[in-house]
Amino acid sequence: MAYNEKLADRIREALADIPKIKVEERKMFRGVTFMVNGKMCVSVSNDNMMCRMDPEIHEEALEKKGVIPMVMKGREYKGYVYVNPEGIKAKKDFDYWINLVLKFNKKAKASKKTKKKK
Numbered sequence: 001m002a003y004n005e006k007l008a009d010r011i012r013e014a015l016a017d018i019p020k021i022k023v024e025e026r027k028m029f030r031g032v033t034f035m036v037n038g039k040m041c042v043s044v045s046n047d048n049m050m051c052r053m054d055p056e057i058h059e060e061a062l063e064k065k066g067v068i069p070m071v072m073k074g075r076e077y078k079g080y081v082y083v084n085p086e087g088i089k090a091k092k093d094f095d096y097w098i099n100l101v102l103k104f105n106k107k108a109k110a111s112k113k114t115k116k117k118k
Contacts, residue, residue: 003031003044007088011042011049014098021102039110042101048082051097054104055079061100065093079104 011034015023024035031045043050050070053061055078061067066087070080088094 002046004047007047007049007085008032008044010094011044011098014095018102036102036105039105039108041105041108042098045082047085049088049097050080050082051101052080052104052108053100054107 008031012023015021015034015036021036022038024038026033026035029043029045029050031043033043033050034041036042040052042052051061058069058078058081061081062069064083064087066084068082068084070077070082083097088097
């Protein structure tokens with residue numbers, strides 16, 4: 001599983017500064033996924049950051065620089081996007097995505113698999 005370690009470190013640092021969250025790392029999606037408070041939040045796959053966000057703003061997010069939809073087995077997953085290096089190069093852009101995923105994480109539901117592992 002090759003993924004961008006520098007990007008993973010940027011995410012680790014961003015999440016480490018936030019009080020009252022529990023962060024776990026899991027190998028998945030051909031990279032590393034950061035689970036926040038028992039819920040999938042953000043991942044690094046190759047050089048891209050996969051963001052889990054409110055499905056209500058999915059279309060709006062696709063208009064941002066460097067963003068493509070997450071497609072698996074021919075199906076687009078609303079509420080999940082990949083952001084390529086161009087879209088997170090600037091600190092303000094990176095921070096935008098981190099804040100967006102953390103905001104949604106507060107109201108996201110944990111998967112049944114995640115709940116069983118607690």
